[in-house]
Amino acid sequence: MSVKHALLALLEQQPMYGYQLRTEFEQRTGTTWPLNVGQVYTTLTRLERDGLASAQGEDTEGHVIYRITDAGREEVATWFTTPVARTQPPRDELAIKLALAVTVPGVDVGTVIQQQRSATMAALQDYTRLKRQAGTTGLEPAELAWSLVLDSLVFAAEAEIRWLDHCEARLRRAAVEGARQGSPAQTAQTTQPGAPVERSPR
Amino acid sequence: MSADAVLRLSDVTRVHGTGPHQVHALRGISFTAYAGELVAVMGPSGSGKSTLLTIAGGLDQPTSGSVAVEGTDLTTLSLDARARMRRTSIGYVFQGFNLIPALTAAENVALPRELDGVSARQARAEARKALEEVGIAELADRFPDDMSGGQQQRVAIARAVVGDRRLVLADEPTGALDTETGEEILRLLRARCDAGAAGVLVTHEARHAAWADRVVFLRDGVVVDETGADPVDVLTDHAVR
Incomplete structure (x- = not known):
């Protein structure tokens, strides 16, 4: 910043x-x-x-x-x-964690996703509670600024949850396709939500 | 102090079709919404969230399990008695508003009360009060086509709560609205729950679910997780009424 x-x-x-x-x-x-x-x-x-x-x-x-x-x-x-530079995406611990979770053997990716989603949802509920307290009408400029900052946090948390949903859906599809094609190596598999991801034997 | 459960689903399953084409929409769901509480149900398409809502609202029957609204098990009622429960205890808000185009806002809101045998005059008075509550008293004599989407959804909410119904079920109520208008609708639902109703909001948008006290995640007809205030905490605020 x-x-x-x-x-x-x-x-x-x-x-x-x-x-x-x-x-x-x-x-x-x-x-x-x-x-x-x-x-x-x-x-x-x-x-x-x-x-x-x-x-x-x-x-x-x-x-x-x-x-x-x-x-x-x-x-x-x-x-x-001047627009804020986006050349170097900020280091995203969650993206890195998931990237490793889907490739490291024995990690239950479904649980990783669900736990993160719950935590992010709890944060989103907190932000929304602050918004409710702030109200929407008759805001002073500084209050309006703060409520817009809150909106920014809300949209960012929402984006994270959408991305987690997306990851979950893709992993499940990959698992189904992996099973159909006789489980090629390198394919992360989940047999059901919350099931541990396993790598196929080579 | 007994828990003031307005909606209680116990071990509800819903199976569509038979034989090899069987689809399990809900697999043994237990779920309670207490007075004063807004609960969001989140899940992807096909997770069973809309089925859950139609069963909670008495629009569909479970294959097994029980659905109690204000202590009455809907599954044991006759068709007539169930229809009556839907008019007196349960309010439903849809994504597509579902207003009757030939009736004014006030007439749309008054309709469930008139069907319930309340005098036309009293129904009108209640409708005006409900429209006032959702902030559009001045639009009482307008027809739905002459209103914006946000205004129509306010009318739909007024219709869902008129006659002091204590269970409000909302299926993607903000789906057709822009973000700011959608937020106003959630504020209204929230206010209704803060005033003592139990609300169930089905949505796939996390931003909207965050208005709820509790968020229930559905996957393949099963509750996989739940976040937010412990329902017991919610009760302590509202049980003393």
Whole structure:
């Protein structure tokens, strides 16, 4: 995640000090991606070094106030208009786990899928409960932002469950076809949902 | 305090056809929905989820097992008595809305009450109240064709709950709607359950199932897993009524 750009975008609204930036960030994103104050101050120091923000003295309570520079504004504008890069898919532990589960002998892939689906569904229920509490009407901009972040989590969890359903269906089909063709080697087999995947003898 | 089970399926099987063409749609399913609870049933096509719902709603009979709604076993009732249960205790929401095009929204909602022998005036009043609950009181005199899909589904929900029916069965109720409208429909179902009804929602979409307190996964006519709040926890909130 680009903490740098997120903080710069917040500074574009108004000059702020570190703790304030963290509060504003979390109002929009919940505590989905917690920022520690240390990280905020390190980032501010770097922004200042790169000429994207500058310290503007202290307020009455001694907080150092940061203000965005023209170069910083340009940086934010570029960030908003540039699509997030997808060149390198983030490492996906679940995809890796399943890829190994279908190839390593003796792993019960059906159970791996079902357990993951239950866990992801439980998370999806949690997100939905938060959405219900948030409501849908009369939202302040920061509340709307948080509810959109929640939607993002909801859609991602849904995608994972759909993918797991898809994996299950394909494995079952592969098992049926494998049985019909006399179980060629390398074919993962499940005789029924939840049955251990076995590799045929060579 | 006894458990307030509105729907209880015990060891239900449903076999279609005979001999070599036999299809086991449900294989010994036991399943309970309590008052105040929304339960989602998820599964791929052919997993038996729609069969489960039609049996729960008395639209189909199990091959074996029992189906109790508010303590009455539907399988032991005469056709007439079962039809009466469907009008008084069970509300059904379909993917395709199934409204009668020649009747206004209010008339569609009032129909099950009138069939049940309630006076036309009272049925109309109840229908207006139900439409108000789903947020479309002002559309009472519109015909289904003059309404959006989301509005028609709201009318269908009003029809399913009119007369204080406590079991609401929904079969892919958001299937024909866009994501935001679909969500409003789920909010309504949810609110109805929070107000004391028992709801069963059949869906293949995880995002919709997540509105439920419990999610039951069906595969080949068998419950393979269940997630969400322990039904006992759900009861403690609602049993004290």
